[in-house]
Amino acid sequence: MVYPEVNTQSGVPIYQQVKNSYHRLAALGLIEPHEQLPSVRQLAMELGINPNTVQKAYRELEQEGLIYAVPGRGNFLSDSQRELDVEYEEIRRSFRSAIHIAWTAGIERTKLHELLDDCIDEPHLSDKDE
Amino acid sequence: MVNNQVVERKDSERPNPSTATTTQSSDEQEVVIVADSLSKHFGATKALDKVNCKIGGASIFGLIGSNGAGKSTFLRLAAGVYKPTEGTILYRGQVIYDNPNAKKEIIFVADQPYFYFENLKKMSALYRSLYETWDQELYHELLQIFPIKEDQRLDLLSKGLHRQAALILAIASKPRLLLMDEAFDGLDPVMRQNLKRILARQVADDGMTTLIASQNLRELEDFCDHVGLLHDGGLLFVEELDKLRLGLVKAQVAFRGDITEKQLKSMGLEILRFHARGSLVEILSRNTELELRTILNQLSPLLLDVLPLTLEEVFIYELSRKAYIVSELLA
Amino acid sequence: MTDLRSLIAIFTFLFLLVMPIAMLIIGREVFTAMTTGQDLSHRAVDGSISFHLFDNPLLLNDALIVFLLFVVTLSSVAVITLGGSLFRPLYRRDTVDFEWSLPLTKNEWFLGRALALIAGLSIIYIVNSFATSAILYAWGLKDILPTFLLIYLKTYLAAIVFTGFSLVIFSLSGRLFDAIVINVALHITCPFLLLISGSMPENTLLRGIMWFFAPAIDSYRAVVAAKSFFYYAVLIVFWFVLSWFCATKRPAEWGGRKTGTLRWFHGAQPIFSFIGSVIVSNLFAVLDPSPMRTTLLKPLFIIGALLGAFLGQLVSSAVTGKTLQRVTGEDSENTKLHPILQEWLWSLGGVALLYAFTLIG
Incomplete structure (x- = not known):
């Protein structure tokens, strides 16, 4: 269990x-x-x-x-498709915060996409969530 | 406009201390302790003055207050040691003082436990004869968990072990209401966790109600579901722990330019604390997280982090609202 | 619990030591030599009680009387010690928390302790009476055996009276130490008052009251001037009902507090002045050579009464830990007199009343 x-x-x-x-x-x-x-x-x-x-x-x-x-x-x-709206909203907010910082730092859109991909590929991310 | 409505609703939700109820869902769960205008005076000293509260069944209730706030007096009234000077305190509708019917379901672990006999073997025999609910199996299980032997001389034990011996007897008696004065004092972290697990089982299995008094909020905040704050013999408020945090939000924000408290207030945030350190601003406000984010995002902040709110901060806020100084509570 | 058992064992031994063992030590020769075999009805101090059992004059032995007086003394010590051990839980916060949160009524609690105390005393007395009777029987002194047992029973009853009296004091006191001091102080003061009022005319009512508040001293009379069983029965019922009332009504928070700070004690405060007045005035009256017909008018007597009241006040203040003014401070708003003056008037009134009583007698 x-x-x-x-x-x-x-x-x-x-x-x-x-x-x-x-x-x-x-x-x-x-x-x-x-x-x-x-x-x-x-x-x-x-x-x-x-x-x-x-x-x-x-x-x-x-x-x-x-x-x-x-x-x-x-x-x-339950096996039903989960309502992910709450999570989506949460993620969207975090992204917005990050994008604000990126913009003020003058980071471009493509660079930002790369950064996100890097983050996803980072090891042990799932362990240190929250 | 919208915010005002939200604030109003929350104000009406916030219970009036004089009629505070702690029942989880008052319809389903039975009320175990009802104090009605309960006062205990010692000569001119008002140890407790007109306290009203209800404690729901199966609740783990934390009674917080500094030395002399009246915690022990409240526990002694609930244990039937003291007779109220005025008002009443009832256990499931019965008077507690001098009433064995109520007292046989209540066990009080005092801050300084006393043992009538010299070892647990004899003490357990006494408890077995006094409390019908005594569980011999549980008693032996507890002896395994706590580092005390049945035939060990109790008067030679340290203060911490003394308390643990008292807890063994109290828990094995399977009370319906367990009263503990400074329960976790003198326990090391491992024992503390053990105790919590045992208590959790009793609450889940038997619906035991637990009333824990402590000077230290941190000791209780991860275990209680309700807290009551005593100060100077008065109960300032009683609240469900998780509800305390509701409607209060703390955030760290940074803006491109300077921003003032006034500006944020004019946008509809109800700021309780505004603290600027350079460009970084810390805000404690009486809004929901969504409201805060919606409003602040209009200003395109460079940084917006919502931080977890500790109970200390909630208490400081609640108390400052009542203009009390409670730094000693949080030391 | 273990305490109580060992205490009973110790006192059983001490009792044996005081009576049968001491008898064995002096030996049968010396003991019988002291047997005067006189009819005790002539010895009765009050003269009101005749020493008869089934119309036979009772015979006793002088040595035995001395031994019995020792037993009575020891028995008073036993009552205070055993009682202190049993009622000690009243005086400590941790014991009060423990005892009063147990699922027992106050009645059960009090009855349990009081009966344990009586049972303990009974064991001691029964063992001792058997041992003593056996020796008297072995020595061939069968004829004084009934007298001995009758008197012994009365000393036992007197000890129970003192037990009831002590329980009242135990229940009213804030601390064990205070309880013992109050008990001893009463037993010094009451006979002392009797002694000092020797100049007063004989008054049985007044003397009765004095004996009443000094039952341990009164219990000597069980030996030398035995009272009727009815006398003991009434006193036992009275003191035990009163102690039951005081013990069950006693608030838990009294435990560990100085008795002087308890509310009821403030009511006892004029008694200090009164007793002070009586003692000092009488002492002074003895020294006064002026040939007044009544002591009441002797100047030294009146000065003594005033001084005694003041001394009584000081003692009361020392005991309560509060100043003179504050003791009566709450009432003084309604009265125009200074609290000290007020106390003096009370005391003088009391002394005068005391004399009025003696005149009636």
């Missing part, structure tokens, strides 16, 4: 971290559709975090459609 990563020191709300982590795990294919997720109890115990926080993260993930709950059995990753 795959557990999400949580850093209690980061200052980011823990339920947010749990959600983000599941989104990433799903996107990376580390969790298969219809695969069962750890129960609230398991996850809370494993990470030493508040079960109510886990509950809240699961509830929101269910609302977002990433997971579905089967009463009495637990939570599972």
Whole structure:
């Protein structure tokens, strides 16, 4: 069973971290559709975090459609195409910030494309996300 | 225009401290502790003065305050040690003071635990006879986790181990309500994590409600779901931890030219703190992240980073709103 | 718990040492030599109680009486020590937190402790009475055995009276040390008042009150001037009901506080002035050679009363840790008199009342 990563020191709300982590795990294919997720109890115990926080993260993930709950059995990753709008918006914003800096530095469009490709090819990027 | 509406809505959402509710979703979950105009006076000293609050079932509630703020007094009232001077404190609708029916479901781990007998073997026998919910299996499991032997002399233990012995007895009694004064004090990081895991299991399995008092916000911010802030015997606010951060946003921005607080305010940002270091500006504002980005992007910033907001900052803001000085809380 | 068991063991041994073992040491010869075999009804100090059991005059032995007086003394020490050990949880914050958060009612808590104390004392007394009886029997002194057992039972009852009285003081005090000091102070003051008021006419009511507040001293009378069982029964019921009330109503936050700072103690404050007045005025009256017919009018007596009231005030201030003015400060807004003057008037009134009582007697 795959557990999400949580850093209690980061200052980011823990339920947010749990959600983000599941989104990433799903996107990376580390969790298969219809695969069962750890129960609230398991996850809370494993990470030493508040079960109510886990509950809240699961509830929101269910609302977002990433997971579905089967009463009495637990939570599972859904197979439906995920709503990526939220993520797209987030990425778009980061790009905009970067483009602002690039423009003020006088970096051209083609150079910017190269830079993006370089970044994608950088090793271990997926490890240091967020 | 739009912003004003948003702000208004948030203000009405923000609970009035005098009627603060901490139930997760008050419809589903039962309220475990209700304090109604609860006061405890010691002579002329008002250790607690007219505190109102509700603590929901299965909640992990952090009670934060400096020395003498009234945390221990509140816990002692909830444990039935003290009788309220005025007002009431009820556990599931029952008076707690001198009521064994309520007390058998409540365990209080005081800041200085006391042991009637000299070792855990005898103490556990006492607890087993007093608390029907006592779990002998769990007790043995806890003995494996914590570095205390059953026949070890308790009076010779260090302060930290003393507390751990008290926690073993408290947790193995499987209370419905666990009250802990400075719970994580004197625990090393490994023990701290162990304790959190055990408590997490009890909350998940039995719906145990936990009330932890601490001087240190950092100790509680990664574990509680609700926090209450006590100051000078008054409860300043009670809030769901994650909601505290909602509606507040911190960002680092840089613009080509200079920009003033006034300018940003005129564009509809509700700035709470504006701090410029050269061209870099740090903003704390009472908006959503989307609002902040939409407004600031109109100014084509060179840099716009939204930073995670620590609870400390939230508290400082909440308290400065109430004009209290709480630097000692965050030391 | 272990404390209590070892304390009971220690006192059982001490009791044995004081009575049967000491008897064995002086030996049968010396012991019987001291047997006067007199009818004790002549010895009764008050003269009101006759020493008869089933119409037979009771016989006792002088040596035995001395031993019994030692037993009574030791038993008072035992009551305070065992009681202090059992009620110590009242006085520390950590013990109060522990005990008061347990799922027990205050009634259960008090009953458990009080019964443990009585049981402990009973064990000590039963062991001792058996050992002593066995020796008396072995020495062939069967005839004084019934008397001995009857008196012994009364010393036991007197010890229970003192236990109830001590429980009241334990329940009212903020600290164990204070409880013991108050208990001892009362036992010094009351007989001292009796002694000093020797110039007063004999008054049984007044003396009764004095004995009432010094039950450990009163318990000697169980030996030399035995009271009726009814007397002990009434006192036991009275003190235990009062101590039950005080213990169950006692607020947890009193634990560890100086008794002088507790609210009820401020009410006890005029008593200090009053006792001071009585003691010093009487001491002065003895020194006054003026041939007044009533002591009340002797100038030295009145000066003594004023001085005593003031000294009593000082003691009270020392105990409460508060200044004279502040002790009565809350009331002084309503009254025009200075608090010290007010205290003096109270004390003088009290002393005069005391004399009025003696005149009735």
